[in-house]
Amino acid sequence: MQQAIAILDSGVGGLTVAKEVMRQLPQEKIIYFGDTARAPYGPREPYEVIQFTHQIVDYLLQFQPKMVVIACNTATAVALDEIRARLSIPVVGVIHPGARAAIKSTRNGIVGVIGTEGTIRSGAYELALRQISPSIHVVSQSCPSLVPLVEKGLFRSEDTLEVVEQSLRDLSRLPLDCLILGCTHYPFLTDAISQVMGPRVTLISSADETAREISTILYHKGMLATSNRVPVHQFFCSGDPFLFKQIAQSWLNEETRVTPVVWQVPHII
Amino acid sequence: MQQAIAILDSGVGGLTVAKEVMRQLPQEKIIYFGDTARAPYGPREPYEVIQFTHQIVDYLLQFQPKMVVIACNTATAVALDEIRARLSIPVVGVIHPGARAAIKSTRNGIVGVIGTEGTIRSGAYELALRQISPSIHVVSQSCPSLVPLVEKGLFRSEDTLEVVEQSLRDLSRLPLDCLILGCTHYPFLTDAISQVMGPRVTLISSADETAREISTILYHKGMLATSNRVPVHQFFCSGDPFLFKQIAQSWLNEETRVTPVVWQVPHII
Incomplete structure (x- = not known):
């Protein structure tokens, strides 16, 4: 077709x-x-x-x-x-594909989600994840500083890592084993996010x-x-x-x- | 439902x-x-x-x-x-899901497929892969010795690694970056297959x-x-x-x- x-x-x-x-x-x-x-x-x-x-x-x-x-x-x-x-x-x-990939990926059942205020406030990821797998533990956080960086084309600027570090500081201390990039802008920032979260956390791109x-x-x-x-x-x-x-x-x-x-x-x- | x-x-x-x-x-x-x-x-x-x-x-x-x-x-x-x-x-x-996952995974466009004689002879994986992505290079090989091992419950026997090594010797020398386990028995042998193929080859389980x-x-x-x-x-x-x-x-x-x-x-x- x-x-x-x-x-x-x-x-x-x-x-x-x-x-x-x-x-x-x-x-x-x-x-x-x-x-x-x-x-x-x-x-x-x-x-x-x-x-x-x-x-x-x-x-x-x-x-x-x-x-x-x-x-x-x-x-x-x-x-x-x-x-x-x-x-x-x-x-x-783009929400259910990311949720399904996280369920396939997680081994300890603790899944992180980052997104815009609108996405996180809606609870759509929790709903999608728990509809399929009720015992999944979900930790969500909005990261309002990230989209404006990408929309200005500043995804390789020197400030990027610092902004990402500030945004993810709390999440990076939790024992989650995968993190859903719950905003299609975030894959532009994969390198910085990966650096902050460390190698044990699998990043799930809702885009991919x-x-x-x-x-x-x-x-x-x-x-x-x-x-x-x-x-x-x-x-x-x-x-x-x-x-x-x-x-x-x-x-x-x-x-x-x-x-x-x-x-x-x-x-x- | x-x-x-x-x-x-x-x-x-x-x-x-x-x-x-x-x-x-x-x-x-x-x-x-x-x-x-x-x-x-x-x-x-x-x-x-x-x-x-x-x-x-x-x-x-x-x-x-x-x-x-x-x-x-x-x-x-x-x-x-x-x-x-x-x-x-x-x-x-189970064929198209494995093919789609391989297309998502491969970076160099060279995909390996192992399966039974029937699966490999049918060319079904090549067809599924090329229908979606015509420029993918596919290397297929049948491994008739593996299913009988699993059906006898011998997937943790001492001979397993040796049989897997013999079966995959030729494939392991090729520059493929992902290998489709094109038989639902093969995930029982993932450890041995992974050891033979090395860390650069992503194994795609058609089961998962x-x-x-x-x-x-x-x-x-x-x-x-x-x-x-x-x-x-x-x-x-x-x-x-x-x-x-x-x-x-x-x-x-x-x-x-x-x-x-x-x-x-x-x-x-």
Whole structure:
């Protein structure tokens, strides 16, 4: 099936999902939307995030995608069920894949979760983990300082390690054996997070795991792309297209064509 | 949904899938069938394996399972499509989950596969891997000496390492960075295989990965068990129930009730 996979995020974080989809499913075409004008979503009220997610999905539906991926943990936490109920195509979020991977990985049953305020406040990871495995012990913490670093492209700055150290100081003292990166921005900071948490803690990237589950679902629905032609991906963003392009090219290691989108409806900032 | 997951195998190999399902999905009830009277399936003709698989599925359907798992690579390779076309419940095999995990894991794009003669001859792993990622390089090898060791419960014998070393000598010299254990018996031999292949090669257990995908599929279909009661699993085997019980209890670390089944139709041995 040659239609594209639509991926949406509050900004550049979902590029971690896009990159893994490109690597794990090289025949699939991607249409990506980063709502950089309104990022971060983490501190916003749920009703705003739900409204923004519907708006982006409406925009992406013009391209008739075969699947919608909500590559933002905050939006998945509050809007996944609504979007899934509304569309007839598969809708995939990033929370359950990370939860399932953590359950597969953990040996001592103590799982850490880091995410935005919105994601952690929603309790969506605890719910996903305990729905499957009620005896799992979950330790959650919001890390509001991390997304702004990534959205500014500062994921290799000198301050990064210091900010990550401050954010994870308490968690790193607990006996958890795996840590879910419950925000698609965090894989940009994997080196620093890994350094702070130490070698005994397995990092679970909800981005990588989501790409794997996209592959599973497309296969089971008979919807995998079958053409050997190299797909041409499309990127859209609502904010500064030059900054977006710079971050995207650096992360994806390839030339990226970015189309700016100006919201025609007033937006709440 | 409180109905059981039916898992079938040529013998005890599928217990590696069952064990992971119990760990990753502790609320799910399992009905397991090991066709130990006719194991191994690896050297058999495809028409025989297809006939046996239909027969076991017929037996298991009396328990009205919500899903059938063909936890045998040989049977998956030749019978998955037929069984899937025949049943209205989800049917999961063990080949595609291993293939997807290898694609996620590999960094150099060179993937090794070991399996029975039947699995390797079918080319099912190559097909599954290249369907998703055409540029993957696949090196396959059949290891007919390994399944008989496991079926006799000799997975911790002194000879095991020597047999594994002989089987994997050629593969261990190639630059692959992950190796798919393309037979559900092989996780019993993980220590020896890991020792021979060395620390740079990631071992992909099709058993672990299948349990993970069972979780994914049950979630997406709204079919996860919701009761907190500890499920009571049921085991059936067509051969010696005492040997089966001994291997099952040693592998699963729990008391196992095994019911012997005598095939009423003549079987080809």
